[in-house]
Amino acid sequence: DAGVTQxxxxxxxxxxxxxxxxxxxxSGHDTVSWYQQALGQGPQFIFQYYEEEERQRGNFPDRFSxxxxxxxxxxxxxxxxxxxxxxxxxxxxxLGGVPGELFFGEGSRLTVL
Amino acid sequence: DQQxxxxxxxxxxxxxxxxxxxxxxxxxxxxxxLWYKKYPAEGPTFLIxxxxxxxxxxxxxxxxxxxxxxxxxxxxxxPSQPGDSAVYFCAASDSGGSNYKLTxxxxxxLTVNP
Numbered sequence: 001d002a003g004v005t006q007x008x009x010x011x012x013x014x015x016x017x018x019x020x021x022x023x024x025x026x027s028g029h030d031t032v033s034w035y036q037q038a039l040g041q042g043p044q045f046i047f048q049y050y051e052e053e054e055r056q057r058g059n060f061p062d063r064f065s066x067x068x069x070x071x072x073x074x075x076x077x078x079x080x081x082x083x084x085x086x087x088x089x090x091x092x093x094x095l096g097g098v099p100g101e102l103f104f105g106e107g108s109r110l111t112v113l
Numbered sequence: 114d115q116q117x118x119x120x121x122x123x124x125x126x127x128x129x130x131x132x133x134x135x136x137x138x139x140x141x142x143x144x145x146x147l148w149y150k151k152y153p154a155e156g157p158t159f160l161i162x163x164x165x166x167x168x169x170x171x172x173x174x175x176x177x178x179x180x181x182x183x184x185x186x187x188x189x190x191x192p193s194q195p196g197d198s199a200v201y202f203c204a205a206s207d208s209g210g211s212n213y214k215l216t217x218x219x220x221x222x223l224t225v226n227p
Contacts, residue, residue, distance in 0.1 A: 004156070031213060033213060033214070035217075040219065041219055042117070042119075042202050042204075042217030042218050042219045042220055043157065043202070043215075043217045044217070045214055045215065045216070048212075048213065048214060056212060056214050058214075090156055090157070092156075092213075094213045098159070098162065098210075099145055099162070099164075099206070099209055099210030099211050099213075100145050100147050100162055100204070100206045100210030100211075100213060100215060101147070101159045101162065101210075102157075102159065102213055102215065103159075104149075104156030104157045104158070105156050106154065106155055106156050107156055
C-alpha cells in the first residue's frame with residue numbers, strides 16, 4: 001500500500017519564478033492538505049483540498065494556489081517566488097478515521113536563490 | 114503569535130529512563146491534541162492523540178497528559194529507546210480534530226543515549 005508520495009524531492013528556483021509541487025495521497029484517502037516547514041519551525045498549514053475544492057486555507061498569500069484532481073492527487077503552485085519561500089513543503093492526506101491524524105509524505109525541499 | 118509552544122528545543126536522556134516532552138497552547142478553541150514524530154528525510158508520523166474531554170491517553174510506552182486549566186500537555190515515553198531519537202512535534206486542532214487542520218509547535222529534538 002503506497003503511502004503519500006511527493007515530487008520533486010528537491011528543487012532550486014530563483015526569485016520571481018514559479019514552482020509546481022505534486023502529491024499523490026495514500027491509497028483510499030480523499031483529502032489533501034499542504035504544509036510549509038521553514039528551517040527550525042514546525043509545519044504551517046497552507047490549505048486543504050477535498051472533492052477538488054479548496055476547503056480551508058491558512059494565512060498564506062494568494063501567490064500560493066492549489067488544485068486537486070479527480071484521482072485525489074494534488075498540486076501546490078507558488079508564483080513570484082521570494083527568498084522566504086525556501087522551505088520543506090509537506091503534503092498530507094486523510095480519510096476520516098482517527099481525528100486529526102494526517103499521513104505525511106517526505107516533502108519537497110524548495111530552495112529559492 | 115505562536116499558538117502552540119514547545120519551549121525545549123532539545124532533550125537528552127539515557128536509554129531505559131523516562132523522556133518527558135512538554136507543550137503549551139494559548140488558543141482556547143483547541144480541543145484535540147496530537148504528537149507527531151519526525152526522523153530526518155522523512156515526513157512526520159502520527160504517534161498519539163488526546164481529546165480535551167480526557168486528561169490522559171496511553172498507547173504502549175507512550176502516554177499523553179492534558180491539563181486544560183494550564184493549557185499544557187506532555188508526552189511521556191517509558192522506557193526510552195535509542196530508536197525514539199527524533200524530532201517530536203506537538204500539534205493542536207479545533208472541531209475535535211475532524212477538520213484535519215493542525216497547528217504545530219516548533220518541535221523538540223529527543224536524543225536517547227545507549
